[in-house]
Amino acid sequence: MKFTKMHGLGNDFAVVAEFSSVPERIAELAVAVCDRHFGAGADGLVLILPSNKADFQMRIFNADGTEPEQCGNAVRCVGKYVYDHGLTDRTEITVETGAGVQRLQLETRDGKVTRVTVDMGLPILQGLLIPTDVDAEQVVAAPLRVDGEEYRYTAVSMGNPHVVLFVDSLADVDLHGIGPKIETHERFPRKANVEFVQVHAQNEVTMHVWERGVGETLACGSGACAVGVAGVLEGRTSREVTVHLKGGDLLIRWDENDGRVYMTGPAVSVYDAVWNG
Numbered sequence: 539m540k541f542t543k544m545h546g547l548g549n550d551f552a553v554v555a556e557f558s559s560v561p562e563r564i565a566e567l568a569v570a571v572c573d574r575h576f577g578a579g580a581d582g583l584v585l586i587l588p589s590n591k592a593d594f595q596m597r598i599f600n601a602d603g604t605e606p607e608q609c610g611n612a613v614r615c616v617g618k619y620v621y622d623h624g625l626t627d628r629t630e631i632t633v634e635t636g637a638g639v640q641r642l643q644l645e646t647r648d649g650k651v652t653r654v655t656v657d658m659g660l661p662i663l664q665g666l667l668i669p670t671d672v673d674a675e676q677v678v679a680a681p682l683r684v685d686g687e688e689y690r691y692t693a694v695s696m697g698n699p700h701v702v703l704f705v706d707s708l709a710d711v712d713l714h715g716i717g718p719k720i721e722t723h724e725r726f727p728r729k730a731n732v733e734f735v736q737v738h739a740q741n742e743v744t745m746h747v748w749e750r751g752v753g754e755t756l757a758c759g760s761g762a763c764a765v766g767v768a769g770v771l772e773g774r775t776s777r778e779v780t781v782h783l784k785g786g787d788l789l790i791r792w793d794e795n796d797g798r799v800y801m802t803g804p805a806v807s808v809y810d811a812v813w814n815g
């Protein structure tokens with residue numbers, strides 16, 4: 539199986555475009571390919587497939603083999619892959635994902651994609667649809683008890699569930715301690731991605747992320763979108779915000795006219811390889 543190692547701000551993927559449908563035992567393949575020691579090493583395995591609803595279809599599998607509905611950093615890599623490999627010559631394309639059909643705007647230099655703007659769609663805010671076990675129109679600055687301590691969180695789905703917690707200082711957060719406990723908290727029936735956020739200004743935050751099914755990653759595109767929405771809902775940030783992640787920056791805009799969330803960021807291709815597993 540040929541694959542291309544790609545990343546969006548260090549959130550890295552093995553991208554495979556040779557299948558016409560999802561192969562058998564894909565979860566096992568994802569776990570094996572993503573293993574950092576016994577495999578190629580990646581946060582996820584991404585398949586680029588044909589679609590009858592969009593120009594292409596993306597299926598993504600986390601390092602633990604689970605299949606999320608959405609992945610912002612991966613869809614930017616898909617946009618880069620299909621243009622750079624001549625599968626399209628258009629710089630405006632559509633990609634079918636588990637969160638719906640997403641529109642991508644590709645920025646190119648010397649015939650290669652450097653940055654991508656993705657219409658990540660409408661955020662889902664109803665508690666039971668995120669999903670959480672909270673039956674409310676929105677879950678904003680809600681209490682959450684973990685190990686006897688009370689946290690405040692805002693829940694947002696971008697197709698995949700996110701729990702956003704604003705803190706005074708990220709230096710005080712034990713992400714590897716508290717992250718998995720919130721990820722698997724009973725409040726979140728399909729688990730959750732966990733984003734801790736420090737606000738620097740109305741249009742600038744720093745975010746650290748513990749991803750569902752992966753663990754800490756250097757960046758999370760859908761998570762940054764959820765942070766952009768949660769910041770507005772909690773009255774902490776404006777509708778356009780630069781999100782600093784360990785792997786770099788994303789620009790997020792929650793458009794006040796169409797209510798959709800737009801994410802702009804880079805996509806990088808590292809190497810091509812053959813999987814012998």
Ligand SMILES: N[C@H](CCC[C@H](N)C(=O)O)C(=O)O
Nearest residue numbers: 606609610611698750759760
């Ligand atoms: N682990 C996530 C999927 C990948 C999301 C992230 N890598 C992104 O860029 O959006 C989940 O289970 O929902």
